[in-house]
Amino acid sequence: MGVTILIDKCVGCRVCVKTCPFGALEMRNNKAVCLDSCTLCGICVSTCKFEAIVVPERQTAPEGSLDDHRGVWVFVQADGDSVHHVSLELVGEGRKLADELGVELSCMVMGNGHVDGIAGELSHYDINRIYTVQHPVLESYRTQAFVEAAAHLIREYKPEIVLIGATSTGRDFAGGLATVLQTGLTADCTNLGVETETRSLLQTRPAFGGNIMATIKSSRHRPQMATVRPKVFAMPLRSEKRDMEVVKVAKDLSEESQRTRVLEWIPVREGVNIAEANVIVSGGRGMGKPDNFAMLQELADLLGGAVGASRAAVDAEWVDYSRQVGQTGRTVRPSVYIACGISGAVQHLAGMKTSDTIIAINRDPDAPIFSVATYGFVGDVMEIVPRMIAELKSRQGKQ
Amino acid sequence: MNIVVCIKQVPDTMDVRIDPKTNTLVRDGVPSIINPFDEFALEEGLRLRERFGGKITAITMGPPQATEVLRTALAMGVDAVALLSDRAFAGADTLATSYALSQGVKKVGDVDLVITGKQAIDGDTAQVGPGIAARLGFTQLTYVSKVEGAENGTITVERLLDGGRERVEARLPAVLTVVKGINVPRQPSILKMKKARNAEIPVWTAADIGADPAKTGQNGSPTWVDRIFSPDQKSGGEVYRGEPDEMAGRLSELLLEMMAK
Ligand SMILES: Cc1cc2nc3c(=O)[nH]c(=O)nc-3n(C[C@H](O)[C@H](O)[C@H](O)COP(=O)(O)OP(=O)(O)OC[C@H]3O[C@@H](n4cnc5c(N)ncnc54)[C@H](O)[C@@H]3O)c2cc1C
Ligand SMILES: Nc1ncnc2c1ncn2[C@@H]1O[C@H](COP(=O)(O)O)[C@@H](O)[C@H]1O
Numbered sequence A: 001m002g003v004t005i006l007i008d009k010c011v012g013c014r015v016c017v018k019t020c021p022f023g024a025l026e027m028r029n030n031k032a033v034c035l036d037s038c039t040l041c042g043i044c045v046s047t048c049k050f051e052a053i054v055v056p057e058r059q060t061a062p063e064g065s066l067d068d069h070r071g072v073w074v075f076v077q078a079d080g081d082s083v084h085h086v087s088l089e090l091v092g093e094g095r096k097l098a099d100e101l102g103v104e105l106s107c108m109v110m111g112n113g114h115v116d117g118i119a120g121e122l123s124h125y126d127i128n129r130i131y132t133v134q135h136p137v138l139e140s141y142r143t144q145a146f147v148e149a150a151a152h153l154i155r156e157y158k159p160e161i162v163l164i165g166a167t168s169t170g171r172d173f174a175g176g177l178a179t180v181l182q183t184g185l186t187a188d189c190t191n192l193g194v195e196t197e198t199r200s201l202l203q204t205r206p207a208f209g210g211n212i213m214a215t216i217k218s219s220r221h222r223p224q225m226a227t228v229r230p231k232v233f234a235m236p237l238r239s240e241k242r243d244m245e246v247v248k249v250a251k252d253l254s255e256e257s258q259r260t261r262v263l264e265w266i267p268v269r270e271g272v273n274i275a276e277a278n279v280i281v282s283g284g285r286g287m288g289k290p291d292n293f294a295m296l297q298e299l300a301d302l303l304g305g306a307v308g309a310s311r312a313a314v315d316a317e318w319v320d321y322s323r324q325v326g327q328t329g330r331t332v333r334p335s336v337y338i339a340c341g342i343s344g345a346v347q348h349l350a351g352m353k354t355s356d357t358i359i360a361i362n363r364d365p366d367a368p369i370f371s372v373a374t375y376g377f378v379g380d381v382m383e384i385v386p387r388m389i390a391e392l393k394s395r396q397g398k399q
Numbered sequence B: 001m002n003i004v005v006c007i008k009q010v011p012d013t014m015d016v017r018i019d020p021k022t023n024t025l026v027r028d029g030v031p032s033i034i035n036p037f038d039e040f041a042l043e044e045g046l047r048l049r050e051r052f053g054g055k056i057t058a059i060t061m062g063p064p065q066a067t068e069v070l071r072t073a074l075a076m077g078v079d080a081v082a083l084l085s086d087r088a089f090a091g092a093d094t095l096a097t098s099y100a101l102s103q104g105v106k107k108v109g110d111v112d113l114v115i116t117g118k119q120a121i122d123g124d125t126a127q128v129g130p131g132i133a134a135r136l137g138f139t140q141l142t143y144v145s146k147v148e149g150a151e152n153g154t155i156t157v158e159r160l161l162d163g164g165r166e167r168v169e170a171r172l173p174a175v176l177t178v179v180k181g182i183n184v185p186r187q188p189s190i191l192k193m194k195k196a197r198n199a200e201i202p203v204w205t206a207a208d209i210g211a212d213p214a215k216t217g218q219n220g221s222p223t224w225v226d227r228i229f230s231p232d233q234k235s236g237g238e239v240y241r242g243e244p245d246e247m248a249g250r251l252s253e254l255l256l257e258m259m260a261k
Helices: A015-019 A043-047 A085-101 A115-122 A143-157 A168-181 A290-303 A311-315 A381-398 B036-052 B064-076 B094-108 B128-136 B190-197 B244-260
Strands: A025-028 A031-034 A072-075 A105-111 A129-134 A161-165 A185-189 A191-195 A200-207 A212-217 A224-228 A245-248 A260-267 A279-283 A306-309 A336-340 A357-362 A375-378 B002-006 B009-011 B016-019 B024-027 B032-034 B055-061 B080-084 B113-117 B139-151 B154-161 B164-171 B174-178 B224-229 B238-240
Touching: A015 A025, A015 A043, A043 B224, A072 A085, A072 A168, A085 A105, A085 A161, A085 A191, A085 A224, A105 A115, A105 A143, A115 A129, A129 A143, A143 A168, A143 B139, A161 A168, A168 A185, A168 A224, A168 B094, A168 B128, A168 B139, A168 B154, A185 A200, A200 A224, A279 A290, A290 A306, A290 A336, A290 A381, A306 A311, A357 A381, A357 B244, A375 B244, A381 B244, B002 B036, B002 B094, B002 B128, B009 B064, B032 B036, B032 B064, B036 B055, B036 B064, B036 B113, B036 B139, B036 B174, B055 B064, B055 B094, B064 B080, B064 B190, B080 B094, B094 B128, B113 B128, B128 B139, B128 B174, B139 B164, B238 B244
Parallel strands: A072 A105, A072 A161, A105 A129, A129 A245, A161 A224, A185 A224, A279 A306, A279 A336, A336 A357, A357 A375, A375 B238, B002 B055, B002 B113, B055 B080, B113 B174, B139 B174
Antiparallel strands: A025 A031, A191 A200, A200 A212, A212 B224, A260 B164, B009 B032, B016 B024, B139 B154, B154 B164
């Protein structure tokens, strides 16, 4: 299998050959041919101006299975009573999608002692209904139990869309759940929309390390599932308590059948969680030595932020891997990202280029980081950062 | 311990981009590499074999040229490899991929542990590992940063999560997805690479792994790419040069302005 080239329409322009990320197209006798390495990603189809490439027809959905699914759901991730902000951000976005589709917005809450507290918090937002499963086995997140409970809710109440925060927990949950439900899941969406006539969820996400955006559909299955990174969508307004229906659902779960037991939770020192930080001060090889990261920490503390790093700094063991930003580290999206002595390799940019404001300090005016920086400063970090710290301290002192 | 490591050949993503003028993808001879996270998976497999004994099989699902990554695995020291390759696998999304790989694991038989990378850098989905676990009914252990021990049918690992580390004890069989930092992958010697270059690579077709055609490739894939486009390019903004004092002053002003918002 592979894409089909319509020989009559192919003019031999070679554009598709150059664009296939898998090298699966070749020219023979001035016409494109598709090789076995084709993954049917469809990228060539949208690049061919002559409509000479077609992807084989997809199977249609099983009869009647789509129309009985209605409503938009959000998975609620919570730590004790406190609801993770990404879940609330998705409530805000889910509301829009639900309104466009003319359906209700619901949340699924699984837990034990904290379920009522979580429900109380949720009632301050514009949510029609929540489905809760309360059980000692659900005391804290565990893949197997949460997937089991969620699959039960979804099979019973049949939502058409399920949104999940792309935290480490959310991604762990979503991957298992989509497989159990045999449905489509799109990870790490940065934009969502709906096509009202087909009720398709349009899921846009970066691919190939952020160099390309792709809009993904899974319209022939229900529910359509997507994960979304924290801070992609704005927090909705918290209002006075509203009317919200609570549907309590019973589900038999047993501790004996659980395959895991959590022995210990070791929190990272406060301020380190770069995925959550509003301001990130990152250092690279240009920081010269590990001790110089102390000054980045000081700056981060002044700005209420966290310290990040490039892979070069992590590989040199100046900084812990949990702070690495980039393709093989974390993807972050703070309001302000300050890159100090980082050249801006594509793999680094892949992890931070969607930050709202990017500030770069680098002594090389040609460093690629400047091509994504909102504000670039050509100079030595060792000279600029200490002065900046002093300046900020004195100004903050005056306020 | 009977271990299967899943590895994937991926285009080196740094070279794939869209030409903003023509809105087409530019792939100037993008080289194929082994997914970086999968090298950690292979290395962890090898270390576990050193600690607990057993056998490692590396499998990949892909086109014929994906044998390259299996040769790397052989050179690193795995016992056996298999290429899952069939035209019926083309167009697989993560659901169909995890199906084919889980059938491959079944064919290996009596597997205690499957190790995958945290995510593949071409899609960054991190879904295939959980998918394999769900299909096989194995324990799902994602983001593993350390294997503390394994005995009497259980394994104890540390997981690197947002905000902290979780130590967890789990029943085998299990699927581990590993993060960078769990180990430092070995470099195979030139001699071993040479030997691997001539090794016979077994190919398993859809029929060989008993795969249901409705669940493989495009047929078994609920998601598809509807459209691709270039991300909003942040073109470089203002660039300042000058005396360190001036620049530090300007920077502080900017930051205070932004903080005030
Ligand atoms: C598969 C793969 C995955 C990767 N994943 C990641 C990833 O997740 N994250 C990541 O960051 N990298 C990643 N990399 C590595 C990436 O390609 C770069 O090598 C790395 O980001 C470089 O780090 P750096 O900018 O700190 O160092 P360098 O590229 O060495 O840059 C140092 C910069 O500091 C500047 N400088 C030096 N001294 C000073 C000074 N005193 N004042 C001001 N500026 C100064 C220099 O001009 C230079 O621009 C990956 C690479 C590969 C192949
Ligand atoms: N085609 C494949 N063949 C073998 N392993 C794969 C394949 N696709 C994904 N994997 C494994 O699953 C992990 C996660 O991939 P992904 O879910 O695509 O991000 C990778 O690190 C690999 O270990």
